[in-house]
Amino acid sequence: MKEIMAIVRMKKTGATKKALVAAGVAGFTAVRVLGRGKLVDDPTELEKCKRKLLEMGMDEISDKQDTEQVVTEFLDGSRFFPRRLFTVLAHDDDVPRIVEAITKANRTDYGLGDGAIFVLPVLDAYRVRTGEAGEAAIW
Template sequence: MKEIMAVIRMNKINQTKKALAVQGFNSLTCVKVTGRGKKKVNYELIEKMLEGEEEIIKSKEVTESITEGHRLISKRMVISVVKDEDVKKVVETIMNVNETGNPGDGKIFVLPIEDAYRVRTGESGKAAV
């Protein structure tokens, strides 16, 4: 089993959930997170991508003078545990939905899962997933 952690844009979460469900991957956890990558943040690009959302920068001049390039950006983390043979399909699905060609499209991490337990029944391993 593998855990797939994907950090994606806020405005891509519904498309990502739908695409994963269409592929048969309904089980996931979504968490609101904030973070940043290595490069300087282009706030104008963020404003354009958040069209119609509440997170548009209110006072760009003040923000730039205090925290230019260091502000944390709101993202979503999608977490799913899948069988080893499904990793490629899940990763490709997430990448296809979230790729815009711009910095900030996200990151996907794949981690090994040693074991899993279902609390209600006590099942373990693949049966618990």
């Protein structure tokens, strides 16, 4: 048995739920979390990311100074961002299919911030309602 933990963008919550259902996942948990990923340290790449993010964040309603501050704090690591954490228990053989479904649902062309997936061993599981244990308790 494995536990799959996937941290995804908030805007990808619906797509991730649909992907998990389409992959045949019997059940999963999702919670709102705050965090940040790997920092970009290449100055050229930082400037490119900053320009791209400013273009995405600017509209006729947004305050330019506020938008620049949010983008700068995102890129320098001083700000946490809301994300969604999905937790799935799966049989070992199902893990590649589930990871692929999550990956396809969350990959973007932004170049950063698409999320992370972790796979951990699970020693045992119990279904409270039926008393099932082990592999039988997860599907």
